[in-house]
Amino acid sequence: MTTALLEIEDLSVVFGKGERAFRAVDQVSMTLNAQDVLAVVGESGSGKSVTMMALMGLLPSTANISAKTLRFNGMDLQTMSKKQKRQIIGKDVSMIFQDAMTSLNPSFTVEMQITEVLKTHLGLKGAAAHQRCVELLELVEIPDAKNRLKVYPHQLSGGMSQRVMIAMALACEPKLLIADEPTTALDVTVQAQIMDLLRRLQQERQMAMILITHDLGLVAENAHNVAVMYAGQVVERSVVPQIFKQPAHPYTEALLAAIPELSIGQARLHSLPGVVPSQYDRPSGCLLSPRCPYVHEACQQPVPLQASPFGQVRCVYPDISAVKRPETMGVSA
Known part of the structure; x- marks a missing residue:
């Protein structure tokens, strides 16, 4: 039996205390095997990035993090010391953050920022570090790599900045790469180039990858497994391409229905009524209810994850494709 590279079970993140406490992540569970690509999808505020930031240990002290299991490559991330964790995070587990234009430090050159990673985790300095920096920029297809090392972030385009971020993330040859909206603020052509680059590097280096995205097109082209999040919860886990053919959760169905290419000829895009619940109006049962x-009526009670045709779903109907619309069922919408 293959041991999962990443195991997350019942991870919760709560900001604040007492009446002002806000549960940003609510008992999230995910499993990722070596070399697999997991896409985490959902609208803004659904908890995708916070889940991964909790894994990386990058949340502020105001965040109260708890989990039944938080294990990477067989190692318990909750019981290890801070020193031990620093040897893993940034080396074996690395992350590409949203918006590279603001993620790079404007006060330091590209070489200084990549060298910091190499020095911290691999102990490389001087000529060895410089040569490795050149190799990394060439790896991510930045032309004139030697001269690009001398520039500051403001002298780079958005696409070039994102390639530098990818180079930094790959500097120590991680086993798991987390890409958080890696094509944010890039034009369509550059988006395609960045995703082609990530796909190629993931396959060549046999890394596992978690792709956080709103773009279901990227999911279809790049992912093996999918976790759909809503209001801090994983509401469906499935596989590609079956999730596109047979979504098991109403929220997944709504996300797919909102794809512009599927709405050609309609007056407007499909959308669900209402808004995502806040900390003050969270339903006692299903958060989408x-x-x-x-x-x-059964939706008014807490709904656990249960088996669905291609994975798991947090819904009283394990297969909504077999459910009739409310007006024919006699239930209220």
Whole structure:
């Protein structure tokens, strides 16, 4: 039996205390095997980035993090010391952050920022570090790599900045790469180039990758498995391409229905009524129930993950493709 590279079970992140406490991540569970690509999708504020930041240990002290299991490559991330964790995070687990234009330090050259990674985790200095920096920039297809090392972030385009971020993330040849909206603020052509680069490097280096995205097109082209998040919870886990053919959760169905290419000829894009619940109006049962077209009395109670045709779903209906619309079922919308 193959041991999972990453195991997350019942991870929760709460900001604040008492009446002002906000549960940004609510008992999230994910598993990722070596060399697999997992896409985490959902609208802004659904908890995708916070989940990964909790894994990386990058959340502020105001965050209260708890988990039943938080294990990487067989090692328990919750019980190891800070020193031990620093030897893993940034080396075996690395992350490409949203918006490279603001993620790079404007006060230091490209070479200084990449060298810091190499010095911290591999102990490289001087000529060895310089040569490795050149190799990394060439790896991510930055032309004139030697001269590009001398420039500051403001002298780079958005696409070039993103390639530098990828070079930094790959500097220590990680086993797991987390790409958080890697094509944010880039034009369509550059987006395609960046995703082609990430796909090639993931396959060549046999890395596992977690792709955080809003773009379901990227999911279809790059991912093996999918976790759909809503209001801090994983509401569906499935596989590609079956999730596109047979979504098991109403929220996944709504995300797919909102793809512009599927709405050609319609007056407007499909959307769910209402808004995502805040910390003050979270339903006691299914968090989607106030907006769901299939809502049922059973939805007023907490709904656990259960088996679905291609994975797991947090819904009273394990297969919504077999469910009739509310007006024919006699239930309220």
